[in-house]
Amino acid sequence: MTEHHPDDSYHPDAVESKWQARWAERGTNAPDLDHADRPFYNLMMFPYPSAEGLHVGNVFAFTGADVFGRFKRLQGYQVFEPMGYDAFGIHSENFAIKTGVHPADLIPRNIANFRRQLKRMGGMFDWRHELTTTDPAYYKWTQWVFLQLYHAGKAYKKKAAVNWCPNDKTVLANEQVINGACERCGTLVEQRFLEQWFFKITEYAERLLANLDDRTKMDWSASTSIAQRNWIGRSDGAEIDFPSGAGPIRVFTTRPDTIFGATFMVLAPEHPLVERLTAPVERNAVEAYRKAAAAKDLISRKVGEKEKNGVWTGGYARNPATGAEIPVWIADYVLMEYGTGAIMAVPGHDERDFAFATRYRLPIIRVLAGAGETGATPLREAALETDELRLVNSGRFSELPAEQGLRSIVDWLEQGQQGNGVVRYRLHDWCISRQRYWGPPIPIIYCEGCGPVPVPEKDLPVRLPIIEDFRPDDSGISPLARHQEWYVVPCPRCGKQAHRETDVSDTFLDSAWYYLRYLSTEFDDRPFEADRVKRWLPVASYIGGNEHAVLHLLYSRFLAMVLHDQGVLHFEEPFRKFRAHGTIVKDGAKMSKSKGNVVIPDEYIARWGADTFRMYLMFLGPYTEGGDFRDEGLAGPRRFLDKVWDLVVQCEKRTLVGSEVHQSIVIKWNQTKKRVTEGLESLAYNTAIAALMELLNALRAVNCTERRIVKDLVVMLAPFAPHFAEECWERLGARTSVFEARWPAWDEALTVESEIEVPVQINGKTRSRVTVPRGALEEAVVAAARLDPAVRKFTDGKELRKVIYVKDRLLNFVVG
């Protein structure tokens, strides 16, 4: 049996519990929010506290963000790293319905478990500023945010479609609709129109778009910016009026240049003019079609069958360009919520219109032609994508290049007041109403005399009553409306009997402003403390998943913009820097309960310790891309920590300092400092760890226990393995936390050896190497290489055509 001195081997559990306790005691992770002079707000996306506990994906995300925060801390910043829980939403409701546990009981239990796990993984969280969105002390201010938007005129009510299950008689969220059917009873879902609350995010579309390119405001992952740009979906086009018996029909098109090819029109089935356009003989057919369209749920209408169908209304409109009378159809491939809900159909140059025209034998006219073609040739596929297109069959605009034709036609339409150039966005206003229970009630009271009245700020929060029958039932009424004692209230304006809004708000509203609240959780008389907002915001670094690239991140930006315009915030963009992390798979496959390959962090932490687990997660692949979790992989980082531990123990025993350090070690040491620093800065954690491993290997190879180097190694390890580093730091004689240490600096001149091996290539193939002093001149290197027999073998008797020398890197002889 091997002799074990208890103090001489690494026991993760003991080390980790010791330092977690000490951090809590000393307030190590709680910066002074009111006096910090180098504040750094390090934010990560707060989790939904599920009953299953922290997922390894959460741990991966949080660890990567925590590593970054700890690194910044070591660089001398005061880092605020808060954590909270996004606890409202349909998740809890569904879980509650399945298990019979009320969300109000479930959530605190889940949170307690999450908090335990988050502490166990060693995050640098400031627990004084924890928040939970379901806490009335939080959602009071979520309601306040709603009122700010309401008073700013950015909140309004309108009818909008929801998924409706005719069997359960309830509203369904999109995720509860599976293949067009209700997930619970399988009945086909239909759409219904309800009055709902919206935020006018579309008013901000242009600013939201423009700021994406503004480096002074936003430094974001390119993929995230692109996703936002696509989501906002700007298109430049024109609105054109087509006169009809029922009044002008306004269409939106991005290709006004093709107007001469518009041979019919198509309106969305819900279009308000349909009624008046419909000829008596077609009434039955039109009504039947409209009914059928309404019966389709929101999802399947969009993605359902690709086959285009529709019916003729019996009405006509006049093409303002050709003067021709063209038939007006309705079809559900035209959507009411985009453009004007009506299109001019140009079957000659639009795939969908073409399919429709072919099916119903409507005329097809070609109005664009490529070089060498005439308008008489048949339709060519993708005609719009070819270069050098010119107009044909387009009256006096014929023969104009397409681009110029477009401008001329828009000018002409504008002059005749028949249309004008406009910009449209794909982005819709944000519907925040949810006909559900588990969310913050929207703070509005309806009064017969006064109409909708906002709840006065002094009456906030409008508490969500803890009721048992929150389940959707056959009544078809929002669950909250069934509770008279809550539902019926006096009107705040006139005092007469009135009733509350029964919709709750979207969970995305909770999460759209949480970063503001963290700083000020101890104040219950204001949403956020102004001085702290000034000091700490905008967020210095935000790390999260790209699944929130559009909704959460866009809503947060929008809200900050509104509050900025209201004079409440000094910034428009809340997240100066955003980076998306990758996703983790297990053994090459997506994790899922049914496959039984879900990684449960607790089990791994119990077996290996939090530090090893953190190291492994950061090492298994590039942080921004994610990677493949394999059980065998944990041994590597653990062995590495064991060896560092041994080195520290040896260092402890040797009192001698200032021993001579070999030149190659000094180089390695400086290279490592550089590589680790740059790796951390760019979130290339896997290569930063590899660099630390190389340094350790180099030290061990020559049995070097130089204290300066070992101390630097420990400091650089601290972001990844914080408890471990603290313990080592203490053993190396420190009395303060390793996070009080200074991040190691390197000497650039010492990152390169003074003598360099330069590969010598002949015609691009490496045939030999020569060792030369760093920075040697080309002549010297060439001379050295020409003496090399291995090189001469390939060059002797050949004509030397060219010599390429890249300083300190490579020499290439081109011979023929």
Next chain:
RNA sequence: GCCGGGGUGGCGAAACUGGCAAACGCAAGGGACUUAAAAUCCCUUGGGCCUCGGCCCUUGGGGGUUCGAUUCCCCCCCCCGGCACCA
């Protein structure tokens, strides 16, 4: 269909700005220590030849630019994620 991200040894992966492909780690094989095993330490490890000095091939496939391509350009195939009748 559109938009992102990928495809490199047995595996996870690395490679600055076009300059020695495979760093670091896992797994595997051999050896040392041990009565034995675990742990630890040392060596080998992309493939194929080989006269042991080397030689040839290799980054999804095909072309191109270049003295030189994992990296740049064109075409194609496959995987992952998102959006999806957006006029």
